[in-house]
Amino acid sequence: MLGNLFPLDSSKPFTDQEKIGHNRYHPEIPPVATVKPGDSFRVDSREWFDGDIKNDDSADDILNAPMxxxxxxSGPFRIEGAQPGDLLIVDILDVGPIPQEQGPLAGQGWGYTGIFAKSNGGSFLVEQFPDAYKAVWDFHGPWATSRHIPGVKFEGLIHPGIMATAPSAELLAKWNAREAALIATDPDRVPPLALPPEPEESxxxxxxxxxxxRIGAEAARTAPPRENGGNQDIKNLTKGTRAFYPVFVEGANFSIGDLHFSQGDGEITFCGGIEMGGYMELHVDVIKNGMELYGVSENAIFMPGRQDPQFSEWIAFSGTSVTxxxxxxxxDSHLSYQRAILHAIDYLATFGYSPEQAYLLLGAAPVEGRLSSVVDIPNSCSTVYIPTAIFDFDIRPSxxxxxxxxxxIGAPKAADPVYG
Known part of the structure; x- marks a missing residue:
């Protein structure tokens, strides 16, 4: 183990650290360190808003979150000898919250989930939930509980929301062109269809x-997943995961971030996992010419870890592609998953939860989302599975x-924004 190649001081902002990471993708961002194939190393990671979200009973910070x-x-890390066309192997040896600390940063014994306001990015159910809400979760070893969503306790499924290699100049140009074309179809949409390069706060x-x-005007935002992996928010990429990333630039320039203590499939509230800062321990290797050998041109491959909480009973809700x-x-599988989640929210509300509490819970707890049928015209069927053991009462119908x-006290709501 090489030690911590990207240490973070919890008392300082992300931009005042010994080593400065990045919040945009560009092939010219220099690596912070070089490792060799076969090396193992540790990396600290700051939660995605760098301390702007507080452990309190207000959601105004979610409403005004600086997107x-x-x-x-954290990174990028250059892998010696990696060349375009290779596959980068990344093993997650360990991942967790900021160790042995209690304090004001998410990851220091607590984390948060937020429903984003329509005016600031929105969520999967933005039309039904246009306002900003927040839930704070306290960590008790492997478990999470929330004063804002009583009656539930579950083990975390800790994972990075983002692992990514750097794009080539050609791939970056492709991203910017296709996302600009999408934005142009409805440039005034709220929330926007995509996020163009933005030099401010880069x-x-x-x-x-x-x-x-120049680079700030070209560099891509990190919000969406793309060919390099990126913000895929796959909850099963936890301890024991092996991932294979396409390499587009010399050295691969690999980065990680956006750690979650737990998350439901889809990260449906947008700030849907339990956001936190923490650490990762990684091992890297390279498969030469791996992209051609395995037919990988624009996607990552994953072998998820086997550290998932074990549940033996679930209650599931279905939805179809009818508005x-x-x-x-x-x-329309996107629509059918929305309907499945809305049905689950309606069900949980019969037990006394507000719709917002139920929505936040489905974003944070380790629920399973599935495409159950995608061929039976005209209705796609999607399902959402909730583990019954996370509740301290019987959730089954009787x-x-x-x-x-x-x-x-319920889930805090922000002041009402003005929508465009």
Whole structure:
């Protein structure tokens, strides 16, 4: 083990650290360190808003979350000998919250989940939930509980939201062109269809000052997943995972960040996992010419870890591709998953949860989302599975009717924004 190649001081902002990471993708962002195939090393990671979200009972920080500054990624790390066309092997040896610390940063004994306001990015159910809400979760060893969502306790499924290699100049240009074309179809949409390059709040590592304006205007935002991996938010990429990433630049320039204590499939509230800072221990290797050998041109391959919490019983909800207004859509799996989640929210509300509490829970707890049928025209069927063991009461339907919980202080709501 080489030690910690990207240490973070919890008392300092991301941009005031010994080594400066990045929050944009560009092939000219220099590596912070070089490792060799076969090396193992440790990396600290800051939560995606670098301390702007607080452990309190207000959601105004979610409403005003500074989207231009995310994500603060650790790296890039150059892998000696890696060349375009290779596959980079990344093993997650360990991953966890900021160790043995209690403090004001998410990861220091706590984390948070947020429903993002329509005016600031929105969520998967943005039309039904246009306002900003927040839930704070306390960590108790491997478990999480929340004063904002009482009656639940579950083991975390700790994972990075982002692992990525750097794009080549050609691939970066392709991203920017296709996303600009999408934005142009409805440039005034709220929330926007995509996020173009944004120099303001860009963090570009040790890029020379003379190049910062140009690179800031070209560099891609880290919000979406792309060919390099990126913000895929796959909850099963936990301890024991082996991932294979395509290499597009000399050295691969690999980065990580956006750690989550737990998450439901889809990260449906947008800030849907339990966000936190923490650490990762990684091992890297290279398969020469691996992209051609295995037919990989624009995607990562994963062998998920086997550290998942073990559940033996689930309650599941289905949805089909019919809108709330009764309009039939053709095999729309995005819509059918929305409907499945809405059905789960309606069900949980019968036990006394507010719809917002239920929505936050489905984003944070280790629920399973599945495409159950994608061929039976005209209706796609999607399902969401909730483990029954996370509740401290019987969540199953019975002749006695739903148990009534005390919803407590509820999920904080931000002040009402003005929508465009």
């Amino acid at each position: 231009k500054k995310v994500h603060g990624l 963090v570009l590592g040790s890029v020379p000052q003379a190049d910062r304006e 709330l207004d009764g309009e039939q859509r053709y095999l 002749a006695d009717g739903p148990h009534q919980i005390d919803p407590g």
